[in-house]
Amino acid sequence: MAQTATTDKASGATRLDRRKARTRQALIDAAAELIAQGRGERASIQEITEAADIGFGSFYNHFESKDELFRTASEEVLERWGRMIDRACAGIEDAATVFATSFRISGRLGWTHPDLARFITGAGLELLDIPRGLAPRALRDIKLGQAAGRFTFPHAGIALSTSAGALLGLLRVRQQHPEQIDETAVDETAEAMLRMFGVPAREARRIAARKLPDIEDW
Amino acid sequence: MAQTATTDKASGATRLDRRKARTRQALIDAAAELIAQGRGERASIQEITEAADIGFGSFYNHFESKDELFRTASEEVLERWGRMIDRACAGIEDAATVFATSFRISGRLGWTHPDLARFITGAGLELLDIPRGLAPRALRDIKLGQAAGRFTFPHAGIALSTSAGALLGLLRVRQQHPEQIDETAVDETAEAMLRMFGVPAREARRIAARKLPDIEDW
Numbered sequence: 001m002a003q004t005a006t007t008d009k010a011s012g013a014t015r016l017d018r019r020k021a022r023t024r025q026a027l028i029d030a031a032a033e034l035i036a037q038g039r040g041e042r043a044s045i046q047e048i049t050e051a052a053d054i055g056f057g058s059f060y061n062h063f064e065s066k067d068e069l070f071r072t073a074s075e076e077v078l079e080r081w082g083r084m085i086d087r088a089c090a091g092i093e094d095a096a097t098v099f100a101t102s103f104r105i106s107g108r109l110g111w112t113h114p115d116l117a118r119f120i121t122g123a124g125l126e127l128l129d130i131p132r133g134l135a136p137r138a139l140r141d142i143k144l145g146q147a148a149g150r151f152t153f154p155h156a157g158i159a160l161s162t163s164a165g166a167l168l169g170l171l172r173v174r175q176q177h178p179e180q181i182d183e184t185a186v187d188e189t190a191e192a193m194l195r196m197f198g199v200p201a202r203e204a205r206r207i208a209a210r211k212l213p214d215i216e217d218w
Numbered sequence: 219m220a221q222t223a224t225t226d227k228a229s230g231a232t233r234l235d236r237r238k239a240r241t242r243q244a245l246i247d248a249a250a251e252l253i254a255q256g257r258g259e260r261a262s263i264q265e266i267t268e269a270a271d272i273g274f275g276s277f278y279n280h281f282e283s284k285d286e287l288f289r290t291a292s293e294e295v296l297e298r299w300g301r302m303i304d305r306a307c308a309g310i311e312d313a314a315t316v317f318a319t320s321f322r323i324s325g326r327l328g329w330t331h332p333d334l335a336r337f338i339t340g341a342g343l344e345l346l347d348i349p350r351g352l353a354p355r356a357l358r359d360i361k362l363g364q365a366a367g368r369f370t371f372p373h374a375g376i377a378l379s380t381s382a383g384a385l386l387g388l389l390r391v392r393q394q395h396p397e398q399i400d401e402t403a404v405d406e407t408a409e410a411m412l413r414m415f416g417v418p419a420r421e422a423r424r425i426a427a428r429k430l431p432d433i434e435d436w
Contacts, residue, residue, distance in 0.1 A: 124343045125386055153410050155403055157395075158387040162407075165383015168343055169376040177375075185373055189380075192371050196414035 024062045026052040031073035032080070040070060040115040074119035078133030081109075081116065086137065088213040095145035096199050100190045100207050102141060105215065106134060106167055107186035110174030117171045128164055138163055145197065152198030159197060166193055242280045244270040249291035250298070258288060258333040292337035296351030299327075299334065304355065306431040313363035314417050318408045318425050320359060323433065324352060324385055325404035328392030335389045346382055356381055363415065370416030377415060384411055 013021075030051035034043045045066055049056045063069040085105055089098045109117040120127060120134075128135050142159045145151035153159055166189050173181045191208035195201055231239075248269035252261045263284055267274045281287040303323055307316045327335040338345060338352075346353050360377045363369035371377055384407050391399050409426035413419055 153406065157391045158384060158403065158407055161387025161390065162380055162384040166376060166380040169379025172379065173375045185376065188371065189376055192414040196410040
């Protein structure tokens with residue numbers, strides 16, 4: 001908070017600007033919370049403004065539609081999610097294990113956070129153009145794996161797009177045909193991605209079967 | 219043509235209906251031809267109606283916009299392209315080689331048919347929902363590879379989505395950073411996909427280095 005105030009002062013923001021920004025953020029936080037609880041799509045604007053503790057009428061001073069708020073909040077949630085994965089992987093040294101762990105946690109979103117999963121499948125490959133959340137972290141991990149000589153597949157951008165296709169496939173099948181898929185399928189896909197990147201088959205299997213680190217409560 | 223007439227008669231189509239259908243198809247064929255020649259996006263409606271040998275004014279009796287025609291024609295081109303790949307692969311027995319060959323030919327679309335490549339990247343993963351063209355063929359080939367025991371990765375739907383992510387990645391990088399990519403990258407990606415599906419690394423390399431069959435002139 002203190003930091004925000006300093007930044008605002010430096011940019012010459014007025015008290016009104018600051019209040020507007022706080023109200024906007026309260027709406028985003030409330031929507032993000034509903035998304036995290038799996039109630040994002042069903043929540044009404046009334047419910048969101050109540051959760052944000054602001055008047056119903058001021059919603060449209062900040063967002064044109066529930067969709068616009070939902071999109072902004074989803075990006076925030078995606079970024080928060082990315083940071084949580086980062087923290088969960090902080091103790092892991094090996095780049096291939098970091099990638100596989102992140103992928104396995106993200107592939108479970110269809111079970112753990114269906115609303116966020118729906119946002120991801122809704123965005124599709126345009127996810128790759130969002131400079132926050134999962135895509136920039138996956139690209140970073142792929143490049144670390146290449147630099148460490150763990151991944152021999154030389155094209156990071158294509159590896160990223162392929163991983164996105166795999167993750168989106170998992171989340172889509174989970175949404176459309178939940179009976180066709182379980183968490184083992186997520187781990188088998190992580191294992192297959194490692195093989196694709198050039199990790200020997202036996203080692204890929206071992207890495208994708210490691211115990212997952214704990215994720216903080218949301 | 220005789221077959222079309224019979225079908226039309228059976229469904230009670232009038233001579234007017236038939237003429238309308240022919241005009242519509244002439245527009246689609248002209249647009250498809252322009253797309254195939256890499257001039258789809260730059261072509262004006264004037265140019266399209268001239269190529270179809272119909273009056274400029276009747277365009278809007280059949281399509282609401284150039285975009286709508288372009289979308290319809292692109293699907294037709296995609297299907298035509300799929301059939302050409304089928305014919306090119308007709309002599310190949312091994313399912314893994316069929317998949318890799320189709321993938322390597324499709325991955326070259328950024329060089330050989332940039333307009334079609336743009337349609338594919340524009341559609342993104344929604345391509346998976348188009349029941350014509352590349353996606354249904356890729357799914358068929360993946361299932362054939364599984365049935366033949368060549369692919370051990372058991373989830374066909376996820377394999378399909380992953381392949382789509384890989385292909386879209388190739389086409390996107392080719393469009394956005396052409397200097398980062400060449401045809402070798404396409405073959406390396408096909409090789410990596412085979413590894414992902416469970417083909418041993420050495421064999422994947424051999425299969426992805428095979429001479430490509432000739433493709434008919436467009």
